[in-house]
Ligand code: MD6
């Protein structure tokens with residue numbers, strides 16, 4: 065067992081149902097980055113269009129049996145990459161393993177994701193406040209892994225008007241989010257310029273979900 069003091073440092077409750085596991089992905093960061101390279105060589109990062117007609121500043125791709133997409137007709141999960149009309153690349157077993165372990169540590173045993181959205185932020189890219197609500201069953205948590213440049217994560221409440229906390233997320237950090245926090249509003253402030261030694265001038269984020 066890990067001593068309590070260490071656990072205390074590594075784990076930070078953001079709210080009831082939302083936990084930050086600091087540095088939890090560090091031991092496998094190079095494997096995660098190599099897998100993201102392989103996935104994005106098959107289904108490249110692209111900046112999708114919102115239903116309102118705006119192009120997102122964050123570039124996205126997916127792996128898993130379904131992937132999150134947006135276009136003029138709405139947000140949804142799709143089994144095929146719409147740019148290539150092929151299935152999304154398979155989710156590497158180590159991805160699902162990492163997400164399942166993190167979820168279990170946060171109190172959500174048995175999490176088995178079918179979707180992994182991969183976000184790529186370049187300096188200036190941001191994600192405005194939103195709820196994750198395109199999934200079928202909100203009893204499943206969301207697991208989010210941060211790699212590369214640090215970002216300020218905004219974590220709010222169940223109403224858009226609840227003033228969000230600002231949580232710095234760094235390379236290797238994992239946020240698990242479920243239960244009473246599952247529909248909390250959240251976003252990412254504009255990425256500050258910088259260079260990460262392994263990832264370069266980017267932030268990569270993996271968000272694992274059970275969509276179906
Ligand atoms: C990001 N994350 O960190 C975007 N959603 O790049 C999310 O939108 C998110 O981190 C639900 C739960 C955790 C998250």
Ligand code: FE
Nearest residue numbers: 194195196250
């Ligand atoms: Fe989200």
